[in-house]
Amino acid sequence: MANPTTNFGWVMPVAADLVTNLPAQFNTFGQGVDTSMAQLLGGSTSAILTKTSATNMAFTWSGLWTSFTLAGTGFTIGNGITHYCKYQKVGTTCNVMVDFQLQSTSSITGNIVLTLPLTSTSAQNQSNSGVCRYTLGATTYMGIVTLASTTTASLSAINASGTYASSTATSATIPATWANGDRFRVAFSYEVA
Amino acid sequence: MGEKITRESLIAQIKKENPKMVATIEGEKYELTPEEYEEAATNWAEMRIQQIEAESK
Numbered sequence: 001m002a003n004p005t006t007n008f009g010w011v012m013p014v015a016a017d018l019v020t021n022l023p024a025q026f027n028t029f030g031q032g033v034d035t036s037m038a039q040l041l042g043g044s045t046s047a048i049l050t051k052t053s054a055t056n057m058a059f060t061w062s063g064l065w066t067s068f069t070l071a072g073t074g075f076t077i078g079n080g081i082t083h084y085c086k087y088q089k090v091g092t093t094c095n096v097m098v099d100f101q102l103q104s105t106s107s108i109t110g111n112i113v114l115t116l117p118l119t120s121t122s123a124q125n126q127s128n129s130g131v132c133r134y135t136l137g138a139t140t141y142m143g144i145v146t147l148a149s150t151t152t153a154s155l156s157a158i159n160a161s162g163t164y165a166s167s168t169a170t171s172a173t174i175p176a177t178w179a180n181g182d183r184f185r186v187a188f189s190y191e192v193a
Numbered sequence: 194m195g196e197k198i199t200r201e202s203l204i205a206q207i208k209k210e211n212p213k214m215v216a217t218i219e220g221e222k223y224e225l226t227p228e229e230y231e232e233a234a235t236n237w238a239e240m241r242i243q244q245i246e247a248e249s250k
Binding site: 067069070076077078079080081082083084085104105106107108109171172173177178 | 207210211214215216217218219225232233234236237239240241243244247248
């Protein structure tokens, strides 16, 4: 028998094949279909099917929000609360959301720089890729996320003292004096290397 | 007039107030290792020193 389907090449019986050979031929056909579809198995609710290479039928399930460890420089978690620290990879785009709240032994000692969950392309360095929201006491300040390297993102505050707003590195006293209960929330996106 | 605040006094203070430190990560409790504890205490003191210096200017 040599009767492949047009696209996948699954081999089907031909008119001249003997009926007694059909079980074996269906077995060959079925196994061909099964092998081709193997990478479509699994996945979770709301997962997105993504190509893993240019090879035919090379897929993986992706797109779900995944937790990663909050890390970086300029801040120390101490007994703080990581309310949310997740990323989502959709194709070559990585979306990140972080929500961290300082507690009594947490600290901000310099410019807050987050370690990226996935490496970014170098072409994006110094690009603004998202926004920050700093809640210090009863006041909420706005900020910007800038890709500082292929592995880090820097959080800055907006300095409103000049004619034009400019960005200023966060610190122990910027955008204001950080204390127990204060919080930074971050959302940004970038292209994965 | 109180004692002069130093890094060392702040570290001693936070350690006294927090014999152990427990972080919360998406609802899960995590007790800091001795190394993480030391780093947190040191950096908290560093933050406070920076803030105190900024306030005094």
